[in-house]
Amino acid sequence: MSSSFRSFCRYFAIIISFCLIFSLVGPNFTKAAPGVTGRTPKKQTVKADIGDIPNKLPKNKLELTSKRTKYSTRYLHPDGSFSEDIFLDPQFYQDPSDKKWKKIDNTLKVSKTKAGKLENTANEVKTWLADQAGTGDLASIEKDGKSVSFVPVQAKSVKGSIKGNEITYPEIYTDTDVRYRIEGDMLKEDLILQQYHQNTFTFELKADGVKPVVGKDGTISFTDSKGNKVWYFKNLFMTDANGKYSDKVNLKLHEEKGKTYVDVVADENFLKDPKTKYPVTIDPSIDTWDVQHDNFISTGYPDSYAFSPTYMMTGYHSVNGTTRSLVQFYLPSIPSDSIIQSANFNAYQTKTDATNSTIDLYRITSNWNGMSHGTHSRPLATSGIRQ
Structure with a gap:
């Protein structure tokens, strides 16, 4: 953790890109389609659990709206890969009239x-x-x-x-x-x-x-x-x-x-x-x-946890001391045959007390509650930086 202090707007997103081991069309797609065994005629359409997909690859990124959840949505890319955008705050609601997930x-x-x-x-x-x-x-x-x-x-x-x-x-x-x-x-x-x-x-x-x-x-x-x-x-x-x-x-x-x-x-x-x-x-x-699993903790207030502010703190602060932000996402299910290519964590910086500072990202390895952890009881995390 750098010695600087940064404040982030409480709007996080994690983007997971993954490539299925089959393409959209042709034998590879059919072969890898879950729940299907044996030979499949060429003209038969086989649906994998990846959402409604077109017969051809899109020219631009295409949202698969049938795979929306309260906190995430899925996209199909021109190269045949897929990505999940996962948010910390609710982005969609299920319309009771047609049961479809729609943008809040x-x-x-x-x-x-x-x-x-x-x-x-x-x-x-x-x-x-x-x-x-x-x-x-x-x-x-x-x-x-x-x-x-x-x-x-x-x-x-x-x-x-x-x-x-x-x-x-x-x-x-x-x-x-x-x-x-x-x-x-x-x-x-x-x-x-x-x-x-x-x-x-x-x-x-x-x-x-x-x-x-x-x-x-x-x-x-x-x-x-x-x-x-x-x-x-x-x-x-x-x-x-x-x-x-x-x-x-x-x-x-x-x-x-x-x-x-x-x-x-x-x-x-x-x-x-x-x-x-x-x-x-x-x-x-x-x-x-719907308890949110995000807060920031500080050595200045070791028995307190801050999950209400619209920002998160990390680094050293003159009042709060050493601060750390804790975040847990609601992850949607992805097809079992997917190969994860990359995962990106996005946060918006709103204030900094230093230049050229670096924020490190670690994986939490123990269970934790976003409403009950201070620095005296912070969860365990990996010792190395998550690349």
Whole structure:
């Protein structure tokens, strides 16, 4: 690991290229087709488990949409090889009308069914956001007839500013903006403090088909009637304008007069510290219980793990110490006769504190949980660089 520090946008992809030991047409294809034995007439079409393929090689890279999964898709290349693009965040959803996997589109549009609301364009997790705060539910998420809604207490009536998949409500509290962004299945919320005014923000929770439950580790999840977890609040954190980080942000669940509330409580010492540079962003995001296996750990916070930020850290950081990023992908199945030619890991660099630094990639060799590892309990990894 280099001594420099780098921050990466939390949008990862791994591309695996593989070549089947048969070609698209001709005897080799027929011979290697899985599940087929004996001789096959030349004109008989034999399908391997690689998706819908054309009779001729494409001139350009062609997506085999029948092989999409929630996190991946497959491509056929002009040379007869195939590749899988595998993502860390959900990219596709299965349309219940035709059972086909379609591209997620979380772009906000005016809702045709709910007055005064905006909704994401295409996703199995439906999200509604008010076009104006102070008029009831500010944000709602729904899946399979279950839903959770949030109503900010004592919020001002302000018009939201829309940009793609996000909306910002300026000055919804004194010196504080609220921004929502839909990423994959997650509803990401940011409380943006322009200067210190308060450290506690209260939201009323409205749940239908689920109920909030506080786990032994303090995590608040939403479970259905069978006890299955549907959504959960990710671990909270906050950062200042210089990237100074603190995980001293807590959620407190309580009930008053038959209503359920959650308080977002940020550490006053961090907010009042003269070294803290505003604006400060607090992140209380909610996601589906499809536990992501990615986080970054640091020697500066050896008992903590950061899987909520939209970035990952690696290298040395003046506040966090030595940091490492941990990533695990949901890998799709590929034909058993495939020969892996190459695999590429792609990440987007958003910040660096050094030039000409090198990031090494290692294989994790032990089981790990993206929600429970700090540097004191980090998983085992190979000793050599993965070439």
